[in-house]
Amino acid sequence: DIEFLNCKFLDETSFCNSDINSNFVMNGNYFNKNIINNKIFKNSDIKGQSFKLIGNSNLPRLDGISFSKETKFTL
Numbered sequence: 001d002i003e004f005l006n007c008k009f010l011d012e013t014s015f016c017n018s019d020i021n022s023n024f025v026m027n028g029n030y031f032n033k034n035i036i037n038n039k040i041f042k043n044s045d046i047k048g049q050s051f052k053l054i055g056n057s058n059l060p061r062l063d064g065i066s067f068s069k070e071t072k073f074t075l
Contacts, residue, residue: 031058
């Protein structure tokens with residue numbers, strides 16, 4: 001599993017062009033307000049069983065994510 005719990009992303013953050021093959025959890029994180037319009041997951045392939053984005057502040061755009069049929073997405 002990949003987990004980001006209660007992190008502060010204060011500068012540019014990018015998961016663009018990433019292959020994520022594990023369960024992915026982002027819970028209770030803070031993102032800088034200046035990156036809200038950034039597409040941080042552009043061209044990313046999510047192949048894990050779950051992709052959870054829970055209780056995050058100022059979450060940037062999620063455009064461009066490609067999910068496998070088996071992935072359960074929780075927002």
